[in-house]
Amino acid sequence: MPRTPLPSTMVSRKRLLPAFALAAAAALLAAAAPAQAAAPAAPGGPYTGMGDCPVGAPAMTDPSNLQVGCVVSVTNAGSFTIGSTTVPLTSPITLQFGVYWDKSAPVVTFPDGSTANQYATVAPTGTQLLTAQPAQIAIPGIINFLPGITSVFAQVELAGPVTDFTPLAAGESYPVFKLPVKLHLSNAFFGNNCYIGSDSSPILLQPTTGTTAPPAPGQPMTGNPGTIAVNNDPNGHSTLIASFTGAALVDNTFSVPGASGCGLGGILDPIIDWTMGIPSNAGQGSVNFQQTDTTLALDSSLSDLTASLSASAGQTPGAAARH
Numbered sequence: 001m002p003r004t005p006l007p008s009t010m011v012s013r014k015r016l017l018p019a020f021a022l023a024a025a026a027a028l029l030a031a032a033a034p035a036q037a038a039a040p041a042a043p044g045g046p047y048t049g050m051g052d053c054p055v056g057a058p059a060m061t062d063p064s065n066l067q068v069g070c071v072v073s074v075t076n077a078g079s080f081t082i083g084s085t086t087v088p089l090t091s092p093i094t095l096q097f098g099v100y101w102d103k104s105a106p107v108v109t110f111p112d113g114s115t116a117n118q119y120a121t122v123a124p125t126g127t128q129l130l131t132a133q134p135a136q137i138a139i140p141g142i143i144n145f146l147p148g149i150t151s152v153f154a155q156v157e158l159a160g161p162v163t164d165f166t167p168l169a170a171g172e173s174y175p176v177f178k179l180p181v182k183l184h185l186s187n188a189f190f191g192n193n194c195y196i197g198s199d200s201s202p203i204l205l206q207p208t209t210g211t212t213a214p215p216a217p218g219q220p221m222t223g224n225p226g227t228i229a230v231n232n233d234p235n236g237h238s239t240l241i242a243s244f245t246g247a248a249l250v251d252n253t254f255s256v257p258g259a260s261g262c263g264l265g266g267i268l269d270p271i272i273d274w275t276m277g278i279p280s281n282a283g284q285g286s287v288n289f290q291q292t293d294t295t296l297a298l299d300s301s302l303s304d305l306t307a308s309l310s311a312s313a314g315q316t317p318g319a320a321a322r323h
Contacts, residue, residue, distance in 0.1 A: 041313040045234060046241040047297055048072075051313075052124035054098040055306050059122050067101040067117070068305055069298035071165070075249075076291035080156065082183065082196060082203075082256050083277030083285060087154045091133035093289070095179075098122035099165055099296075108166055108174060116168035121161060121177075130158040130179075134186065153186040159202035167296050170225035170244055173210030175251075180204050185262065185272070194262035196278060201257050205287055207249035214252045218283025221250040226292070235311040239299040247294065252286035255279070 042051040053070035054060055060068050073096070078089040099119035107115045123129045134155035160180035169176050182197035197203040209223040226247030233239040258279045259272040273279070299305035 043309045043312045045312045046231065046243070046295065047309050047312045049074075049094075049096060049295070050297060050309060052096060052127045053297075053309065054122045054125045055302065055309070056125070057098060057122045059120070060098050060100055061302060062100070062102070064103040065100045065302070066103060066105060067099075067119075067298055067300055068302050069099045069119070069296055070096075070305070070309070071099055071121075071167075071294065071296050072096045073292060073294040075289040076293070078248075078288045078290040079286075080183075080288075081286045083280040085137060085276040087135050087137055087183070089289070090135055093130070093132040093156065095130055095162065096124050096127065097129050097162060098124065099298075108169065110169075110172050110174060116166050116172075119165040119167075121163065121165050123161065128158070129162065130156070130181075132156045134184075152190075155184045155186070156181050157184050158182075159197055159199045167242060167244070167294070170209045170228060170247065173208055173213070175206035175208050176249060178204060178206050185259070190262045190268060191264070194259065194268070194272075196259050196272075196276075197257055198260065203256055204254050205251050206253060207251045207287060207289055209247055209249055212250060212252050214283035215281070216283065218252050218286075221252050221286060221288070223250040224248040233308045233311075235308065237299070237308040237311065238301065238304050239297050239308040242296045242298065244292070244294040247289075247292045249289040249292055250287065253282050254285060254287075255282045256285050 042048075047070070049072035050070040055068075055070075073094070075089065075093040080087040080089060099121055101117050101119050106118045108118050109115050132155060134153040137152045137154050158180070159182040163178045164175065165177045166174065167176065180199075180202035182195050182199070182202055185194040185196065187194070207223070209225040211220050211222045212218075213220060224247055225244060227245045228242070229245070230240060230242045233241065256278050259269045259276070260266060262268040262272050277284075297305065297308065299308065
């Protein structure tokens, strides 16, 4: 006797039962698993890029501070001349840090009698104070057909903290900050520790938007403060936001040490020194930071500054402080 086929509805139910069982198990597991906390929103508007401002650092939370703030500065073009070699700055260089003006109220007096506050700096949380991509340098007399072999990659790295931040030196022949750096050279033959400059003997940049005064044979260079604007916090807090857009910062007053750690046992150091024309004295090299955009958020109250950052991200003040 032939078997009567199962109704199609029953067949489909039998096929769906395992799928329903799996879905139910997944739902139970999801309900039992702890919920993942959403990442805090980053500050926006005029505070964009300040999500790593070290508002919780001990130096920033000192109640005797007269002012505290956050800084983000991005250089979009320029060049760095080391001895006889020029390194093009074709990728953005970003500086970000916190600042405070302590109870000693340090100021700088300019030749015209005006003064400007000078701030101490604090490294950011969760990121580097200086970030930059390596630039490619051609080797004289060699056609560059294998980057990293027939050319050299040079990366600017921090060699110490930024100091003496004087934002209102913009337009004056005075450094906006002091920046110790070293240049990391990469090539297939150089090894991993080939540097010009070091933490103990850095290249000390003191860029200005005014005019430099290098020793001979250097000639003065003149920067540009760009467009300066000061605005109030858009959410009603007491924070002031100063912006310096399209500035040019220059310096040719620094000296450059010779190379170190290049090749096995430093065997290539003399060759690099000869090729790049180093060591070099002050006035023989230069840095030109072009298209530099800087934002400084400044407040006399840390809690109000934190609230400003939070409001710009749609957070509560406590969330920004924890971040």
